[in-house]
Amino acid sequence: MDATNNGGTKRVRTIIVAGQSSERTRQVLRALRGFTNVIWPTSLESALAQTSSKDAGCLVIADDLREEPVDEFLQEARELQRNLPIFVITDPDDVAEAVSAMRHGATAVIEIPPSYAALCEEVTRAMQ
């Protein structure tokens, strides 16, 4: 995992989760706490603000944002942080949504239910 040795202090990168996500996804994201910080900001605005933090490692847009304009949120996050890895968790087989997310700046799209191994691999690779 990305841990920067900065003057002797290890800096742990943070996974910011926008949305509360399904229980299964929450479990997987919580499991990632074993090797890095995972935070759930209370609002989308707060999540966007967190992406500007120097510790921001990646943004995960969880699967319960269906009522929200996901593409708009994604685009806004991408404009704020050009190089931040952004993952979108979507319904299985919703290819159109996945394509739309990719067009709006997602780094990758992960289907529900995300497997711990798959998410861990994607996040680790992106944050390196």
Next chain:
Amino acid sequence: MKDMPQTVFVVDDDDAVRNSLRMLLKSAGVHAEVCASAQEFLSTYEASHPGCLVLDVRMPGMSGLEMQHELNLRGATIPVIFITGHGDIPMAVEAMQHGAFDFLQKPFRDQELLDRVQRALARDSEYRARLRHTDQIRERLASLSPREREVLDLVTQGKANKMVAGDLGVSQRTVEIHRAHVMQKMEAGSLAELVRMMMAVAP
């Protein structure tokens, strides 16, 4: 120079799909060329030909994704719209990560495809216009003398003529003359325009 007409290249191993797409595109006034395989397309495609590509994912021999990889290796910038009857999220994500313009699942509505084709053609057209513009700027830059180029670099860094003169060890009047030549050769109407030109060709 007259621009070449845009062409929509359709690569699909299914005769019926190729023919229906050709008819559809023709009915929308779009020139289309069809190929039955990736190899057939790659053997004739020239990157200078403007247009876009409608590409089937699953084909015998080289698949659509493999063909996209080959096009990327060749530095081709043609917008690619993938079509597939058996798409899944990992496949769509892979295609998009490698620069696909769009990814469409069959069956799709005619208008849906036509809209995407129009957007892809518009993007190709914009890209080629940008490329022509930067080529023109590079040609103009190449026409500058070494001293004019030095003056250009310094004035676009925001330095006044007096400072440029000091840096180059010449008189202010000499700088003014070089600067006028630069503006003329670069066909720039203002310093701001000159700066924009340099930003357009910056590495």
